[in-house]
Amino acid sequence: xxxxxxxxxxxxxxxxxxxxxxxxxxxxxxxxYWYRQLPxxxxxxxxxxxxxxxxxxxxxxxxxxxxxxxxxxxxxxRIQQVVRGDSAAYFCASxxxxxxxxxxxxxxxxxxxxL
Amino acid sequence: AQRVTQPEKLLSVFKGAPVELxxxxxxxxxxxxxxxxxxxxxxxxxxxxHISRESIKGFTADLNKGETxxxxxxxxxxxxxxxxxYCALSxxxxxxxxxFGTGTLLAVQP
Numbered sequence: 001x002x003x004x005x006x007x008x009x010x011x012x013x014x015x016x017x018x019x020x021x022x023x024x025x026x027x028x029x030x031x032x033y034w035y036r037q038l039p040x041x042x043x044x045x046x047x048x049x050x051x052x053x054x055x056x057x058x059x060x061x062x063x064x065x066x067x068x069x070x071x072x073x074x075x076x077x078r079i080q081q082v083v084r085g086d087s088a089a090y091f092c093a094s095x096x097x098x099x100x101x102x103x104x105x106x107x108x109x110x111x112x113x114x115l
Numbered sequence: 116a117q118r119v120t121q122p123e124k125l126l127s128v129f130k131g132a133p134v135e136l137x138x139x140x141x142x143x144x145x146x147x148x149x150x151x152x153x154x155x156x157x158x159x160x161x162x163x164x165h166i167s168r169e170s171i172k173g174f175t176a177d178l179n180k181g182e183t184x185x186x187x188x189x190x191x192x193x194x195x196x197x198x199x200x201y202c203a204l205s206x207x208x209x210x211x212x213x214x215f216g217t218g219t220l221l222a223v224q225p
Contacts, residue, residue, distance in 0.1 A: 003158075033212065042119070042215035043159075043200060056210040091159065098211050101166075106151075106159040 002026075004094050004107035005074075012113045013082050021077040021110045025094030032075045033093040033104060034067060043091060049075060050098070082114045117142045119204050119218035128192050128202040129224050136187040136219050138176075138202030147205040149213070150176055154198045162187075170195070192201070192223045 005024040013019050015040065022030040025032050030051050035043040036059075049069035064082075068076040079086055089111050093104035120139045140146060150162040151199055163171045165178040165185060176187045185202060202216040 031211075035213075035215075040217070042121075042217040043213070045212040045214065048210050048212055056212060059212070096210065098209075102211065103161050104213065105209070108158045 004092055004105050006090075006092050006107035006110050008110060009016035009108060010111050010113070012115060014115050015083055016081050019079040019082050019086070019112055019114075021079075021090050021112070022074040023077070023092030023094075023107060024074040025092075027056055029096050029105070031098050031102070032069050032093045033095075034075075034077050035091045035093065037089040037091065037109075039088075046077070048098075055098070069079075079112075082112075084114050087112055087114045117204060117206070117214050119202050119214050119216040121200075121202055121219050122200055123219045124217070125220045125222065127222045127224060130194055131191050134187075134189045134192045134196070134221065134223075136200050136202075138185045138187065138216060138222065140183050140185065140204050142183075142204055146178075148176075148178055149203045149205065150174070150185075150187050151201045151203055151215075152198050153201070159201070163191075194220075194223045197221055197223045 007022050011082045032049045034046040037043045045059040047060050047067045064080045089109045091109045092107045095102040095104045135219045148165045151159050152162045153159045174189045199218050199220050201218045203213040217221050
């Protein structure tokens with residue numbers, strides 16, 4: 001099992017462009033979490049998805065950010081019209097179920113830099 | 116509000132010395148607490164969870180509800196323990212989202 005995969009590992013965008021971050025969960029996992037880590041801060045929850053459903057998006061900024069986890073393919077975190085404050089490391093985690101007993105396995109992260 | 120506090124950004128100890136990484140939390144319900152570790156150039160991984168009451172790599176952590184703490188301890192530090200350590204709290208319920216502390220960098224000197 002290759003573990004949670006994220007790509008790209010590094011992404012550079014200019015202000016106003018769009019950023020697409022991909023996350024492929026571990027085989028057999030149908031639950032995906034996205035977290036964001038700003039410099040000097042801990043990881044902060046953004047959104048929790050199951051296949052084709054957003055379960056909890058309480059940590060997502062109200063504008064410009066969206067997430068999906070289609071029936072086929074990876075989960076996508078999309079940031080439209082990026083601004084410098086979006087520069088951060090974005091981590092994806094997957095788990096086999098959504099309960100607290102289900103360990104979240106983390107990907108290596110995508111480092112987004114907005115110029 | 117739910118919060119996890121790790122007061123130390125950096126903890127430097129010598130090999131063989133005891134280690135205690137501090138973690139305090141605020142949560143109105145029954146918390147589930149975890150320690151995650153990130154070694155250099157590796158991804159974040161679960162070290163231990165309070166509900167398992169286990170010892171991993173010589174580390175233990177006891178949940179103290181009176182002091183709302185979940186400190187990570189090891190009696191004798193090894194150089195390979197050098198890493199970033201994050202304490203995290205789970206909401207549980209319908210969503211298993213984690214609230215993380217800001218992390219403590221443990222540096223074990225030879």
